[in-house]
Amino acid sequence: EVKLVESGGGLVQPGRSLKLSCAASGFSFNDYWMGWVRQAPGKGLEWIGEINQDSSTINYTPSLKDKFTISRDNAQNTLYLQMSKLGSEDTAIYYCTRARSRIMDAWGQGASVTVSS
């Protein structure tokens, strides 16, 4: 069974950093593109970015490129999202995704991030 489990969410103060992790299991992690999507309270889905199998290609939505960094550790079957200079606008549920044939075909349950003092 394909499983994606996000961790590392929580309450963080404005201006601080936070790193989310996504533990993958049930498939060959290093064969897939992976990505992150977020959803602010009461809002729609926002694509954050994606990373290819060997980390040689990483794409971001332009407005988040300077704040967020996507990385992966294929030996640990783990995807990461490093977030910096967080503001209230970054309060959201963050979803880890797997991509195959140009669709995000597996999703985690999401990690909640709240930015507040």
Add this chain to the structure above:
Amino acid sequence: DIQMTQTPSSMPASLGERVTISCRASQDISNYLNWYQQKPDGTIKPLIYYTSNLQSGVPSRFSGSGSGTDYSLTISSLEPEDFAMYYCQQYDISPRTFGGGTRLDLK
């Protein structure tokens, strides 16, 4: 960035009804259009990829069509579990933008 416009934003419907949700891209996306379903508990499920291809396990009452900039998702006969949020997403060019979503409510 490619802008994705979904209509309607909400739609009341009845069990057994046939419904269609539309999605328009700001430029030709060469059929790289996906559909997702989000349940109230936040769970997100992929439904259709490349305009009209059903993901494994998705019931045949779901179908997708379109080309160029205009796409649609049709549910032929609504079941209770179909009342949810639906999002389109273009996968032609990065960033892989989503539509604003359509909430399908029980009338």
